[in-house]
């Protein structure tokens with residue numbers, strides 16, 4: 122297995138992986154929704170606002186994670202939000218997701234990112250260093266339907282919270298359906 126950062130020219134394969142993983146775990150409607158989200162993230166986000174990492178085996182994408190910029194207008198630190206994450210159904214529970222996340226987080230740290238936020242299953246993301254954060258300490262771009270899933274981690278020695286001011290996500294995520 123190898124980790125790749127370049128997604129140009131491989132968009133269709135990456136979108137298909139996310140669509141399949143979410144269709145199998147959450148149903149067809151969710152699969153389609155996340156597939157469209159990934160398309161919009163890849164096609165509609167400025168390069169400086171996006172990190173895409175894939176796990177590949179024998180030339181096939183078997184895992185993917187996407188980070189996009191999250192801006193707190195009154196905070197000078199550099200933040201990205203991790204969403205979504207997927208591993209091909211027949212490759213799950215072999216540690217690929219965790220290895221890919223560890224790889225991606227290390228790459229963002231090297232790139233000078235201060236904080237990574239995510240929104241998902243606290244017990245899954247705790248395995249790679251995420252801890253719960255309150256909306257008082259880090260306002261979400263939109264009202265959260267599952268505040269217990271609002272998670273973050275500092276990639277520096279500095280404490281994560283509090284983050285100042287309202288936050289803004291990239292256009293692809295700017296839809297209440299994802300929050």
Ligand SMILES: CC(C)(COP(=O)(O)OP(=O)(O)OC[C@H]1O[C@@H](n2cnc3c(N)ncnc32)[C@H](O)[C@@H]1OP(=O)(O)O)[C@@H](O)C(=O)NCCC(=O)NCCS
Nearest residue numbers: 142143146205206207208213214215216217218219241245
């Ligand atoms: C969630 C997902 C990315 C995990 O990938 P993975 O490669 O299977 O994960 P790992 O093998 O690294 O799992 C690490 C740990 O997470 C837990 N875990 C993994 N998949 C899980 C699942 N579907 N439900 C609950 N816990 C899970 C396990 O406890 C596992 O530890 P273990 O090996 O001690 O059991 C993958 O199941 C997936 O693509 N699911 C569908 C899409 C999705 O839900 N994405 C996450 C929301 S954005």
